Amino acid sequence: MKKYQFAVFIGRFQPFHNGHAHVIQQALSVSERVIVLCGSAHMPASYRNPWSYAERKDMILSAFAKSDADRIHVLPIIDSPYNEAAWVRSVQKIVAGVTEALHPVPHRPPAIALIGHGKDESSYYLKLFPQWQSVDVDNLKDINATQIRESYFNDAPESAYSEHLPKPVRHYLAGFKSQDTYAGIADEFGFVRQYKAAWAASPYPPVFLTVDALVVQSGHILLVKRRAKPGKGQMALPGGFVNQTERLQDACLRELREETGLKVPLPVLKGSVVKTETFDAPYRSARGRTITQAFLIQLEDSRQLPKVKGGDDAEKAFWLPLAELNPEKMFEDHYFMIQHLIGD
Numbered sequence: 001m002k003k004y005q006f007a008v009f010i011g012r013f014q015p016f017h018n019g020h021a022h023v024i025q026q027a028l029s030v031s032e033r034v035i036v037l038c039g040s041a042h043m044p045a046s047y048r049n050p051w052s053y054a055e056r057k058d059m060i061l062s063a064f065a066k067s068d069a070d071r072i073h074v075l076p077i078i079d080s081p082y083n084e085a086a087w088v089r090s091v092q093k094i095v096a097g098v099t100e101a102l103h104p105v106p107h108r109p110p111a112i113a114l115i116g117h118g119k120d121e122s123s124y125y126l127k128l129f130p131q132w133q134s135v136d137v138d139n140l141k142d143i144n145a146t147q148i149r150e151s152y153f154n155d156a157p158e159s160a161y162s163e164h165l166p167k168p169v170r171h172y173l174a175g176f177k178s179q180d181t182y183a184g185i186a187d188e189f190g191f192v193r194q195y196k197a198a199w200a201a202s203p204y205p206p207v208f209l210t211v212d213a214l215v216v217q218s219g220h221i222l223l224v225k226r227r228a229k230p231g232k233g234q235m236a237l238p239g240g241f242v243n244q245t246e247r248l249q250d251a252c253l254r255e256l257r258e259e260t261g262l263k264v265p266l267p268v269l270k271g272s273v274v275k276t277e278t279f280d281a282p283y284r285s286a287r288g289r290t291i292t293q294a295f296l297i298q299l300e301d302s303r304q305l306p307k308v309k310g311g312d313d314a315e316k317a318f319w320l321p322l323a324e325l326n327p328e329k330m331f332e333d334h335y336f337m338i339q340h341l342i343g344d
Contacts, residue, residue, distance in 0.1 A: 005110035007031035016059040019143035041076030062168035081281040082340040210292040211252035212239030217299035224314035236331035260317035261309040
C-alpha cells in the first residue's frame with residue numbers, strides 16, 4: 001500500500017523534461033495514482049506556450065513505461081491570472097472529479113498529496129491547498145524549461161538541451177521542427193529577441209505602458225485581427241502604447257478609433273466608460289514587462305452594430321458575439337482581461 005491514494009502535480013510542461021519526470025517518479029513511489037494538471041491549456045501557440053495540452057499529454061505519458069503511465073492521469077487546466085480563487089476552485093473540482101471516479105473506497109476520503117518544488121518561486125501554488133498533504137521534491141539539476149525553449153527555438157544544436165529531456169520527448173521535438181508551427185514560433189522568438197535587444201542598454205529593465213479598449217454592445221465585443229508580430233493573425237482588443245503627452249483614457253480612445261474606425265462621437269465614448277482596470281501579470285507579454293490599463297466601454301444596445309474597419313496595426317476590425325470568444329485564438333491575456341471585466 002502507498003502512503004497516498006493520489007498525488008497532484010501542477011505545471012506547464014513547456015516542454016516536459018527530466019525534472020518533471022523526476023517529480024512524477026517520486027509521486028508514483030508514494031501514491032497509487034498521479035493527477036497531472038497541465039496548465040496554460042487552451043492557449044494559442046506562442047514562444048511561452050508552444051505545445052497544446054494534447055501534445056504535452058503525449059509527451060508526459062510517452063516518458064513512462066505502460067504500467068506507470070496507466071497510473072498517470074493528465075488533465076488540462078486553463079489559466080486565470082486575474083482571479084486566483086477561480087483557478088484554485090478549478091483545481092479542486094478537477095481533483096474531486098478524478099478522485100470520486102477512481103477512489104475504490106467511496107465512504108473513506110482518499111489521502112491526497114500535492115507534490116512539487118517547494119523552493120521554486122513559480123510553485124507558490126503549493127501553499128494554496130492546505131487540505132492536502134505537501135510533498136517537496138528537489139529540483140533535478142536545476143533543469144529549466146525556459147532555457148530549453150530558448151535553445152530549441154534558437155536552433156541550437158540538439159546537444160544543448162537533449163540531455164535534459166526524456167528520449168521520447170527528444171524524438172517528438174525533433175519531428176516538431178519540420179512543422180509550420182515551429183517555423184512561426186521561431187520567427188516570433190527572433191522578433192522578440194531583437195525587440196528586447198533595442199532596450200539592452202537601458203540602465204533598468206524597461207516597463208512598458210499600454211491601453212486597451214473593451215467595447216461591448218448588444219451582446220457583442222469589438223475585436224481586431226493583429227497585423228504584426230507578436231501574435232500576428234490573432235484576435236485582440238484594440239489598443240496600443242501610450243504617448244508621453246497623453247492621459248490614459250485619451251490614449252485608449254485614440255487607439256480604438258485608429259484601429260477600428262468606430263464612428264461613435266468622442267463624448268459618447270467617454271460617457272460610456274463604465275469600468276477601468278490595470279492588468280499587470282508579469283509574463284503577460286512576450287515583449288517584456290508590459291502593464292496595460294483597460295477601459296470597459298458599454299454602448300447602448302441597438303439592433304444595428306456600428307460599422308468598423310481595421311486600420312493602423314489592425315488587419316481588420318469586427319464584432320464578435322460574446323459566446324464565441326475562444327481563448328485559443330486570443331492574443332496574450334486578452335481573453336482573461338475580458339473575463340475579468342465582464343464576467344464569465
